[in-house]
Amino acid sequence: SDNEPDTEDVAGYDFRGEFDLDDLLDSYATTGFQATHLAEGIEISKQMQDDDATIYLTCTSNIISSGLREVVASLIREGHIDVLITTSGSLTEDVIKSARPFKMGEWDADEAELRERGINRLGNIYVPSDRYVWLEQYLYDFFDDFFADEQIRTPTAFARELGERLDDEDSVLKQAADHDVSVYCPALTDAEVGNFLYYYKQANDVDIGIEILDDYDKLIEQGLLADTTGLIAVGDGVPKHHAIMTNLFRGGADYVVYISTGMEGDGSLSGAPPDEAVSWGKIKQQETNYTQIEAEATLVFPLLAAAAFHNRDD
Amino acid sequence: SDNEPDTEDVAGYDFRGEFDLDDLLDSYATTGFQATHLAEGIEISKQMQDDDATIYLTCTSNIISSGLREVVASLIREGHIDVLITTSGSLTEDVIKSARPFKMGEWDADEAELRERGINRLGNIYVPSDRYVWLEQYLYDFFDDFFADEQIRTPTAFARELGERLDDEDSVLKQAADHDVSVYCPALTDAEVGNFLYYYKQANDVDIGIEILDDYDKLIEQGLLADTTGLIAVGDGVPKHHAIMTNLFRGGADYVVYISTGMEGDGSLSGAPPDEAVSWGKIKQQETNYTQIEAEATLVFPLLAAAAFHNRDD
Amino acid sequence: SDNEPDTEDVAGYDFRGEFDLDDLLDSYATTGFQATHLAEGIEISKQMQDDDATIYLTCTSNIISSGLREVVASLIREGHIDVLITTSGSLTEDVIKSARPFKMGEWDADEAELRERGINRLGNIYVPSDRYVWLEQYLYDFFDDFFADEQIRTPTAFARELGERLDDEDSVLKQAADHDVSVYCPALTDAEVGNFLYYYKQANDVDIGIEILDDYDKLIEQGLLADTTGLIAVGDGVPKHHAIMTNLFRGGADYVVYISTGMEGDGSLSGAPPDEAVSWGKIKQQETNYTQIEAEATLVFPLLAAAAFHNRDD
Amino acid sequence: SDNEPDTEDVAGYDFRGEFDLDDLLDSYATTGFQATHLAEGIEISKQMQDDDATIYLTCTSNIISSGLREVVASLIREGHIDVLITTSGSLTEDVIKSARPFKMGEWDADEAELRERGINRLGNIYVPSDRYVWLEQYLYDFFDDFFADEQIRTPTAFARELGERLDDEDSVLKQAADHDVSVYCPALTDAEVGNFLYYYKQANDVDIGIEILDDYDKLIEQGLLADTTGLIAVGDGVPKHHAIMTNLFRGGADYVVYISTGMEGDGSLSGAPPDEAVSWGKIKQQETNYTQIEAEATLVFPLLAAAAFHNRDD
Numbered sequence A, B, C, D: 001s002d003n004e005p006d007t008e009d010v011a012g013y014d015f016r017g018e019f020d021l022d023d024l025l026d027s028y029a030t031t032g033f034q035a036t037h038l039a040e041g042i043e044i045s046k047q048m049q050d051d052d053a054t055i056y057l058t059c060t061s062n063i064i065s066s067g068l069r070e071v072v073a074s075l076i077r078e079g080h081i082d083v084l085i086t087t088s089g090s091l092t093e094d095v096i097k098s099a100r101p102f103k104m105g106e107w108d109a110d111e112a113e114l115r116e117r118g119i120n121r122l123g124n125i126y127v128p129s130d131r132y133v134w135l136e137q138y139l140y141d142f143f144d145d146f147f148a149d150e151q152i153r154t155p156t157a158f159a160r161e162l163g164e165r166l167d168d169e170d171s172v173l174k175q176a177a178d179h180d181v182s183v184y185c186p187a188l189t190d191a192e193v194g195n196f197l198y199y200y201k202q203a204n205d206v207d208i209g210i211e212i213l214d215d216y217d218k219l220i221e222q223g224l225l226a227d228t229t230g231l232i233a234v235g236d237g238v239p240k241h242h243a244i245m246t247n248l249f250r251g252g253a254d255y256v257v258y259i260s261t262g263m264e265g266d267g268s269l270s271g272a273p274p275d276e277a278v279s280w281g282k283i284k285q286q287e288t289n290y291t292q293i294e295a296e297a298t299l300v301f302p303l304l305a306a307a308a309f310h311n312r313d314d
């Protein structure tokens, strides 16, 4: 009939022949619901690369707590990422992991018992307290150098100089430093690095400080200089907003993929789907340049990294 | 130290070598958060098979609306599923799809316009109304036969005889009929099949009926006869509860994988994690026999089907 | 400017004067996010009454597990509800509660320990197993009468005759029986009442049955006879769909309020906002006749009951 | 029996007598699910006051976008709050609202059309662009003074001096300034105030900056000086973590109420329930000193403010 939609048939993967992951992910386009969004996310991520976009990756700290740290590091190592924006826990934990592993744990652990044993819990991940003892000394040594010449420093300088010293190819900070990727982190104090900055400042009675406006200028200007920008937001919060807000200055991001567990109905930035950012001019309005995958990132980000970046055979 | 947890290191996939999906999904075990649950779900699903468990697959209707229909059909076709429990929309839509496709659509469509065009929306899937016109006639013919000898019939008989007539290898009902898999559907009236049963009954002034206690007995007894049972619940609601409730009679299901978007904090059956069912004796309590993957099913169920059923190389 | 929206100012409650709940809930209209939806839900519920709508209340079983049972019973007792649709756990638990209380509990209880103590957990609610021992005998006595004359009965008859015997003014089934409100429950077997029907049938070797098409006809016709219909859906699943599906026969429900924790992005019926039902003709399309409050029901349903039904002073 | 739980009966509100909101909220304690958590949140908030705790209120920016701004302002005005931690959108929008209202809007607006009309959308709230035109000039005047003597300033100084100039009793910043409540906002650049700082710096070629370590020290010390601390976290993200992280220095917060839509299963800080913070020592472990209300804040925060702070009659 005239009213037959002019779109593809809904159809799932055909398991009959030889299994192929790329075919499976292609079939996601016509599987419906969030599978369709993952297929769109892969497609948009490929377009970013084909268009030589300046690619922003934003992530929350728990991404680095999890095994996605290695996935983020791999994307930077392969030269796919131009700007990284994150929160302060990412810096803390990337440094720790470069020397000491995090351990698998249980969601429903007995908290009081964990506390007794000196184990900190992050979802189903455990971080024994000795990691922070190690970190303290590591950072004090670093601070001695970092603040030696200038007392007021920026988060990007902090991440850069920290990354330069690390000796772990799976470190996000090291890869970022090696590949000249700036790591933005406006709320730098809000994690253990902040705590150790506090102690260090007290202990040494120095007037050190962290200045954040300079980085903001730099981030805006990096966007202004780009012909095309693409954003992959793994998780929400300040990092995601930092990316879209600074893209406003250039009339919006060109390509956007959100991976999010946020709830639209709470009116939060974190839950706002990409089209809300269109009204603000933070994302450009085109037909197929943005999508949101409603999913916990560990399930889908490695697939997106594999299909859109690492194993492109198209 | 003594307090070092005796568990695996958190570590993500290493993208350095040749990409391999099985290795990727293995790495999910140590990636944390929901990835770990997907890895557990795959492992538990393999154990079900290794233990020759009677495997229950339960799914909500929208699973059949989506491209997961073909995945469910493939599992039955390959002989992996012994019991299917679902809701009534699944029957309606599997029949339609055996003759006419559903179409990809948009979440934020203009509803009034769709209504005008005769297009029904299911998330980002469209079902043009002519499908239901076709279905009406198809079902009336079927009803003539189905109620010819007996006027009071059961949902399992309904699904069986419907499936026997279908001529589509991707049909869940056909595969279930071909492989002697009973399809349970207690609330059979709650979809278009119910509507057409109503019209048919009015039009023909017949005293037909759907009786559901007989099926319940059959389902309980199928469980009682099984040495071992495994449950894969794709979505929640009545089908999932039907499976665990009838497993109570045998002291609980042995292996359980939930794929769910339910919210624990609303106290619903749909949101209740597997351990709640342990207190009721609906799931057996062991160390590693159940898990819940908090995810929209289209993202993860094809991966679980691939890794745990179709492409086992271990 | 010309572009100034022609809507109300966002403004929250003014705590300066004497506190008044009705004023607070009025202020929710301009508070934004879900508060605005609660205010809309109250307004729409008032319109249902002013329009003498046939009011459908649908609820999931956990609503009856919780203290919302008393709220549902109060609305029926005051004559506000015309049709009740629910799932089978509601019937089971309303009967138990008419004789024995449920107890407050803990979400993160030790399940194995609970099992040992014979305590079943429902979120943060405990149901000691002796309740089911009591229920068994109670139902067997009831079944003797219920199936005495006819062996094939309907869920509405089941709920009616059960309610007639109860002696608790806070019982939903009793109030429904007393006020001639039909209680629909298509998947009647899917709870302990189903289990006891199974045992009873085995023990007495009787050919009893539950027939559900008759009820569906009745529900459709109740809708067809109504000039105007209103629906308050407390939770989702089969009950909500049963209401909107049968309203399709009359061209859609006139007024609709959903209270839901469902997720739109999973393509489920439970998560589908009311506007999806508009495309199907299950809800009528007008400007302000439907809303969805994204909330766990215990938080908001008592407020809606108070403001829209019990304490109307307008 | 011996196994009867030693807890209260589940029981909902009794609508029979005169309606009373305090009684209703008391009944929430035995209503189950999230209602119980709201009742706990009210109880804990009363204990904070009875214990003369230093009370931290944290909120996300959208709280200030919504009508909860007036509720937050009322709590500060009445002297209930000692520390406020928020994100930068809160500062931006509180200033705008002191001069120009936000307007009620629609979630599913046509974004391209809104963009054309110069309307920015925040959930179901509209912010016409002329607000930002006004803000720009307002802030430039403010910056002239603010940076006149010192070029490197802190977020708390920013919020304080901004608040001192406002002339709106419903302004959060004004009430905070008037009542000597420090407003912490580490990621100050991440909103329009950041944008205008950038433009101002470019235009005037000044070497202004925002330093954040000093505030962090101040926040830690405010916690160390407190005998007892209480935290009400309205929404999640950086503000909530900032509060619990700095409470670590004093061995954990004594009383904690979270109002959150976060998802535990994504391993995020935002979704982590209070007990996760116990393992880190960010919250003290006692029986009943913390709770989390899983709800969108506009629905429940005004009720908590009313029952625990404004209308205490106990």
Ligand SMILES: NC(=O)c1ccc[n+]([C@@H]2O[C@H](COP(=O)([O-])OP(=O)(O)OC[C@H]3O[C@@H](n4cnc5c(N)ncnc54)[C@H](O)[C@@H]3O)[C@@H](O)[C@H]2O)c1
Residues within 6 Å of the ligand: A236, A237, A238, A241, A262, A266, A267, A268, A269, A270, A271, C033, D059, D060, D061, D062, D065, D087, D088, D089, D090, D092, D093, D122, D187, D190, D191, D192, D234, D235, D236, D237, D238, D259, D260, D261, D262, D263, D270, D271, D295, D296, D297, D298
């Ligand atoms: N109006 C705005 O939202 C706005 C405006 C300008 C800038 N920004 C910036 O965006 C960034 C991110 O925003 P954010 O950190 O304020 O928080 P957010 O909006 O990202 O929310 C963080 C988390 O808080 C919880 N939450 C949010 N709203 C809630 C509610 N109504 N009820 C219950 N829980 C809720 C959710 O878990 C959410 O994921 C910040 O830097 C902020 O300054 C926001």
Ligand SMILES: NC(=O)c1ccc[n+]([C@@H]2O[C@H](COP(=O)([O-])OP(=O)(O)OC[C@H]3O[C@@H](n4cnc5c(N)ncnc54)[C@H](O)[C@@H]3O)[C@@H](O)[C@H]2O)c1
Residues within 6 Å of the ligand: B236, B237, B238, B241, B262, B266, B267, B268, B269, B270, B271, C059, C060, C061, C062, C065, C087, C088, C089, C090, C092, C093, C122, C187, C190, C191, C192, C234, C235, C236, C237, C238, C259, C260, C261, C262, C263, C270, C271, C295, C296, C297, C298, D033
């Ligand atoms: N107490 C019980 O929950 C119980 C007991 C025995 C049997 N059962 C059976 O389990 C099966 C499934 O239960 P169901 O269909 O009643 O519903 P459900 O518990 O599966 O919930 C269905 C949906 O309703 C919504 N919802 C549930 N609780 C909510 C709340 N508090 N606030 C807002 N939204 C909410 C959610 O979207 C949820 O996914 C039924 O057959 C039922 O008879 C349940």
